Amino acid sequence: xxxxxxxxFKQPSVLPGFGITLGYTxxxxxxxxxxxxxxxxxxxSSIGLTGILFAAADPRVSAALWTSFGVSLIAAGVASLFGLxxxxxxxxxxxxxxxxxxxxxxxxxxLPTAVAGIALAALYAPNGWxxxxxxPLGIRVAxxxxxxxxxxxxxxxxxxxxxxxPLIAEIERELEEASATLGASRWRTVRSVLLPPLLPGLLTGxxxxxxxxxxxxxxxxxxxxxxxxxxxxxPLLIVIKLSEYxxxxxxxxxxxxxxxxxxxxxxxxxxxxxSRRRFGYV
Amino acid sequence: xxxxxxxxxxxxIRVAGVTKEFGDLAALHDVHLDVxxxxxLALLGPSGSGKTTLLRTxxxxxxxxxxQVLFGGLDATHLPVQKRQVGFVFQHYAxxxxxxxxxxxxxxxxxxxxxxxxxxAEIRRRTSELLDLVQLSGYENRFPAQLSGGQRQRVALxxxxxxxxxxxxxxxPFGALDAKVRKDLRAWLRDIHERTGKTTVFVTHDQDxxxxxxxxxxxxxxxxxxxxxxxxxxxxQPATPFVMTFLGQATRFAADIRDGKVLVNExxxxxxxxxxxxxxxxxxxxxxxxxxxxxxxGNFQGIVSGTRRLGSIRRIEVSGDDGTRLEVExxxxxxxxxxxxxxxxxxxxxxxPDHWTPR
Numbered sequence: 001x002x003x004x005x006x007x008x009f010k011q012p013s014v015l016p017g018f019g020i021t022l023g024y025t026x027x028x029x030x031x032x033x034x035x036x037x038x039x040x041x042x043x044x045s046s047i048g049l050t051g052i053l054f055a056a057a058d059p060r061v062s063a064a065l066w067t068s069f070g071v072s073l074i075a076a077g078v079a080s081l082f083g084l085x086x087x088x089x090x091x092x093x094x095x096x097x098x099x100x101x102x103x104x105x106x107x108x109x110x111l112p113t114a115v116a117g118i119a120l121a122a123l124y125a126p127n128g129w130x131x132x133x134x135x136p137l138g139i140r141v142a143x144x145x146x147x148x149x150x151x152x153x154x155x156x157x158x159x160x161x162x163x164x165x166p167l168i169a170e171i172e173r174e175l176e177e178a179s180a181t182l183g184a185s186r187w188r189t190v191r192s193v194l195l196p197p198l199l200p201g202l203l204t205g206x207x208x209x210x211x212x213x214x215x216x217x218x219x220x221x222x223x224x225x226x227x228x229x230x231x232x233x234x235p236l237l238i239v240i241k242l243s244e245y246x247x248x249x250x251x252x253x254x255x256x257x258x259x260x261x262x263x264x265x266x267x268x269x270x271x272x273x274x275s276r277r278r279f280g281y282v
Numbered sequence: 283x284x285x286x287x288x289x290x291x292x293x294x295i296r297v298a299g300v301t302k303e304f305g306d307l308a309a310l311h312d313v314h315l316d317v318x319x320x321x322x323l324a325l326l327g328p329s330g331s332g333k334t335t336l337l338r339t340x341x342x343x344x345x346x347x348x349x350q351v352l353f354g355g356l357d358a359t360h361l362p363v364q365k366r367q368v369g370f371v372f373q374h375y376a377x378x379x380x381x382x383x384x385x386x387x388x389x390x391x392x393x394x395x396x397x398x399x400x401x402x403a404e405i406r407r408r409t410s411e412l413l414d415l416v417q418l419s420g421y422e423n424r425f426p427a428q429l430s431g432g433q434r435q436r437v438a439l440x441x442x443x444x445x446x447x448x449x450x451x452x453x454x455p456f457g458a459l460d461a462k463v464r465k466d467l468r469a470w471l472r473d474i475h476e477r478t479g480k481t482t483v484f485v486t487h488d489q490d491x492x493x494x495x496x497x498x499x500x501x502x503x504x505x506x507x508x509x510x511x512x513x514x515x516x517x518x519q520p521a522t523p524f525v526m527t528f529l530g531q532a533t534r535f536a537a538d539i540r541d542g543k544v545l546v547n548e549x550x551x552x553x554x555x556x557x558x559x560x561x562x563x564x565x566x567x568x569x570x571x572x573x574x575x576x577x578x579x580g581n582f583q584g585i586v587s588g589t590r591r592l593g594s595i596r597r598i599e600v601s602g603d604d605g606t607r608l609e610v611e612x613x614x615x616x617x618x619x620x621x622x623x624x625x626x627x628x629x630x631x632x633x634x635p636d637h638w639t640p641r
Contacts (some may be wrong), residue, residue, distance in 0.1 A: 174376035177343050178438075180363040181370040182390035182445055192393070196380040 037258065044255035047248055055252040060228050061237060065253075068234040069260060071145055072213035075152035076160075080206045082153070083160025084198070090161070091168040105161050108154055117222030120151055124223065143225025148233065151219040156209030163205035167198050199275050207268040214261055293355070294319040294481045295340060295449060300349035302335055309335040311505040312349070317449070317483055322475050324496035325485045328528070332505040333485045334453055340483065341451050342366045353448060369442030369480075373454040375434040377426040383437050384409050384422035390445035412440040415474065432463040439471075443478065452484035456491070468495055489529050493517070501525045523634050526566045533572070533608040535582070537565040537633060544633055546581040553631045567631040569597060569611040574618060580625035584608075586618050600626065 044052060055061060090102050108116065124131045124141035131142060141147050171194060179189040217235040224231040234257055241250035295317040302310040310332045317323050325333040338344040340351055342363040350359045358366060378386050385392075387409045391400055400408065413419045416436040426434055435455060442450060455471070456464040472495055475482055486492050492499045493513040500510045501524070509521035520526040523534075535546045539558050544551040546565060553565060577583065584602040591597075595611045598618055602608065610626065618624065 172374070172376060174372045174374065175378065177363070178370065178372060178376040178378075178441075179389070179393075181341060181343070181366070181368055182393065182441070183364050183367075184389070184393040185364065188393050192389070193378055 040251055040258065041255055043248065044251040047252065052252050052255065055249065056256050060232070061234075061253060061256075063229045064232045064234045064237045065256065065260070067145060067148065067230075067232065068214055068257070069264075071148045071233075072152060072210055072216075075149050075213050076156050076206050076210035078149075079153045079156035079209045080160045080202055083157050083205060083209075084164055084202060086157070087161045087165040087168055091165055105158050107158075109158050113155065113216065113218030114222065116154060117151055117219035120154065120219065121147070121223040124150060142223055143227075143231065145224075145231050147223040147225065148220050148231060151223050152213040152216060155216050155219060156213050159208035159212060160202075160205035163208065164198050164201040167201040171197060200272055203268055203272045203275065207265055210268075211261065211265060214257065292318055294353070295483075296350075296352040296355075297336070297340065298350045298352065300336070300339055300346040300351065302332075302339060302344060302346050308505045310339070310346070313502075313505075313507050315500055315507060315510065317481060318498075319481055320479050321497045322472075322482045322484070322495060324492035324499045325483060325502060326487070326489060326492040326499050326528075327502035328487060330504070331502040333487075333502045335505075336502070337451050337453055337483060337485050340449075341368045341370050343370070367445065367448045369445060369447035369450045371435070371438050371442050371450070371452040371455050373457045375426070375431075375438045375458075377434055377438055377441075379426050382423050382425055383413070383418065383429070386426070386437055387412055387440045387444050389441060408444060412444055415443070415477070416440045417470075430463075431459050432467055435459065435467065436470075439474070443480070448481070450480045450482040452482065454485050454487070457486075464491070471495065493529070501528065503528070520566075520632055523564065523566060526632055526634075531569055531609060532566045533569075533606075535565040535567065535628065535631070537563045539563050539633070539635070544631075546628055549581045551581065551628045551631060553628075553633050555633050558633060558635055562636045563633050564636060565628065565631045565633050567628060569609045571628060571630045572608070572610040573627045573629055574598070574610060574612055574616065575625040575627045577623040577625050580627035582626040582628070584624065584626070586620050586622045586624060588620055589618060600624065 047055075056065070086105065090098060090105070121142050122128050124134070124147060126132065126135045126140065126142070128142070131140075134141060139146075141150055175193050176189055179193045180186075184192065215235065217233075217239075220233055221236055224233065224236075226232050226236055234253055238250045238253050241247075241253065293316045297313055297315040297317075300310055300313045301308070313332075313336060315336070325336055327333045335344055339346050342351075342358070342361060346359065350357055352358060353361075353366070378389065381389065384406075388405050391405050391408065394400075399405075409422070410419070413422060416439060418433060418436055418440070421429070421433070421437075426437070429437065435458075439450075439452075439455075456467050459467065468491060484495070493516075496513065498510060498512055499516050501508045501516060503522075503524045509516055509525045511519075511521075516525055517529055520529065526532050527534075537551070538545045538548075539555050539560050539562075541560070542555055542558075544553045544555045544563070544565060551565060555563075572582075573580075582600075582602060584600040584606075586598050587601045587607070588599040589596055590599075591614070594614065596614050596616070598610050598612055600608055600610055608626075612618065
């Protein structure tokens with residue numbers, strides 16, 4: 001019976017090894033991803049669902065959650081737009097130093113995030129290079145939610161660039177020319193011919209940038225100022241709870257974050273599946 | 283006066299002295315070309331001859347360095363592509379992959395500003411009419427990826443026709459298709475052209491395609507227009523040696539012109555040389571311009587080195603005593619074996635004086 005069951009999943013291929021690779025995949029997924037997450041949820045559930053909801057209702061916790069998810073969403077959106085532009089310029093135009101700029105896009109991946117945070121804080125502080133110009137205009141970036149936003153855009157940008165870049169490279173120039181000969185304005189060509197094929201990549205980039213932003217800790221805490229109720233992010237609150245030996249409190253916040261993140265990513269995936277069907281990508 | 287109006291009406295598109303350079307490379311050199319209303323004109327040339335650049339200049343996708351493009355007597359040189367009302371069909375179709383066949387065809391109408399846009403029902407009617415014309419009714423909800431190459435090119439043509447362009451421009455429309463589909467589409471395009479009467483310019487490197495399809499053929503070489511004429515004209519009276527050799531198999535003989543007569547190896551040829559000055563010249567012959575004779579007679583001596591049967595004729599290969607190789611077409615019943623020593627009589631040909639300069 002079990003061999004018949006396995007046969008149903010057997011796929012003809014020149015490279016054998018479906019069983020063994022699937023086995024390893026499931027084992028590592030279990031050990032590295034599911035086990036810690038399961039332990040987290042198990043620990044949090046020791047206080048029950050009402051306890052979790054009660055913890056989420058705590059003003060300081062809910063303020064931190066709002067800050068984390070709200071700013072992450074906006075930052076991921078801005079990073080996607082900005083990343084699209086950067087990817088377009090890097091793929092479509094040739095200019096001196098293009099390769100260097102292209103390599104620099106990955107720096108936020110490689111840089112220890114604390115370094116980025118400190119650098120950004122120094123730049124945007126009221127007496128910093130950029131902050132000094134913004135201060136007279138009444139704009140304060142460092143030590144406000146705006147600072148969190150700046151740090152998260154920095155962190156999210158490479159995701160947005162790298163996911164749409166290959167898709168832009170695939171778009172033939174003739175498509176733009178065809179659209180123009182048919183009388184479409186430039187903006188119409190961008191909207192109707194260029195953007196739809198990029199949408200799946202844009203959404204993937206957005207999802208990755210968002211996921212990264214929600215979990216970001218190192219760069220944010222240096223620039224945020226970390227004022228409770230104003231510019232305190234949820235990951236920082238978890239660290240604070242831990243340092244107070246409030247393990248249950250920490251896991252409860254983590255579980256809430258996990259649930260919201262999972263729901264958001266699921267939603268983005270559903271939008272993507274819909275857009276694929278809508279635009280004929282099977 | 284009346285004559286000049288009539289003359290301007292007989293020209294749909296005029297290309298006047300267009301020059302285009304890409305870096306050091308002259309893609310087009312002082313090209314003058316008139317496209318007549320309703321005609322099917324082929325731009326024929328080898329790759330790198332500038333034929334596609336010329337087509338793209340007419341469309342406005344390439345800006346000429348010098349010269350003008352006129353549409354119906356109006357200067358369109360600086361008119362942007364969007365306003366030129368040209369239907370352009372690309373070699374690789376350039377269909378919008380994320381749109382259905384119907385949406386692709388309707389695109390040119392959908393993008394019009396509200397005041398000029400037909401109603402939804404009207405767009406749907408036009409789309410289904412065009413689908414009918416290109417014989418793809420029932421395919422409106424398919425996506426380009428689900429169509430064959432020939433079907434894609436037909437959708438591309440319907441999309442270009444939807445905006446009712448002043449002229450249809452086709453860039454190697456059958457270049458990416460296999461031989462059988464090419465042949466079918468050729469006849470089909472001729473048919474569509476007869477039904478719509480749309481002025482059409484198409485680019486091709488295939489002389490058979492140009493000669494079979496076009497009302498007139500414009501032959502380009504190295505950015506220069508060598509000749510424009512009907513298929514008969516370019517075949518019977520080629521203007522340059524290039525046109526002669528590009529349009530088919532041609533053999534060159536060194537010839538002398540004396541007293542208005544053409545001589546090859548001191549024997550006379552009946553080719554027309556009335557207007558030519560005495561001196562050295564080249565005589566170009568088609569395979570059927572040559573007739574085998576017994577050895578020692580005719581203009582040329584050689585050995586039969588191979589024979590092939592091609593339908594109703596036999597083509598023999600002759601290695602000349604002077605080392606040249608040439609092909610001759612003979613009737614099936616003429617029995618010549620490889621190794622046989624024969625002579626060749628030149629029946630006809632086209633003469634060009636050496637040190638020939640383009641007119």
